[in-house]
Amino acid sequence: MKSDPVTSAADLFAQGYNCSQSVFTAFAEENGLDPAIALKIATSFGGGIGRTGNVCGAVSGAILAIGLIHGMDSLQESGKKEQCYALDQEFIQKFTAKFGSIECTKLLGYNLGIPAEREEAGKKGVIKHICPGLVKGAAEILEELLKKDKDYRKT
Template sequence: MSEKALLAGRYFKEGYNCCQSVVLAFAPEAGLDEKTAARLGSSFGGGMGRLREVCGAVSGMFLVLGLVQGYDSPADACGKAVQYARVQKLARQFRDENGSIVCRELLGLAEHTSCPVPEKRTKAYYRKRPCAELVACAAEFLDQELQKNI
């Protein structure tokens, strides 16, 4: 497991959400300070505001990918196509490894929740949640992708 994957897992265990954990692990590469990285990822926890949609770790992969290798001109059709191909590749890798990129499916929940209140981070919480492993997985795939383009 890469250093970035371990670091992302540690951030999750410190209490950061899945997206924040991935973004924080890559903050230096993305040109972000820790506070900005944490704020950038703060809305994407729990599958986007605890709606249990796209996994926050996956959203974090895509945020960092865009910051490090994304296009910035609306006229850059080639850059857009290249970036979307990278996003789809990472999504496919994550899905192949974990069965889904959707939070509720990864957690085995029947449907999304509208309750915005996160669960308390207890030992029982960490035992029943695969999130630390999912965060590490996302960071590993992202690290591999970024290393190819250095």
């Protein structure tokens, strides 16, 4: 039996997966996507998208999960695109209200795209101390949004 996605996301991050992989895979698995594929899809979103310090990986993972769960797969499903955009916006608003930003650099206080800053952040344990809360918070916000849709879990 699988654990809930919030616990699963936290566990994945603790194992060494990045923020995006952790959040996306936890929700993807709940919705029938092979975890190995989910981990691959979300790999490049870590460190603020390819370690550039842009959008937080936990946010990217949640947005990917929203698309997986509610996304359109044909042009005849344009309403699903609008549903995703609405959920994306609500997620981002709630995440920003809780953490102050969706930008990795602002959340960590370091730009992971700059080797010296990444090294300094590593020495100070910034990722170990801040990112677990961001992963858990993103998963909790997403779980809350998705609970409105009682049928979101496909498995």
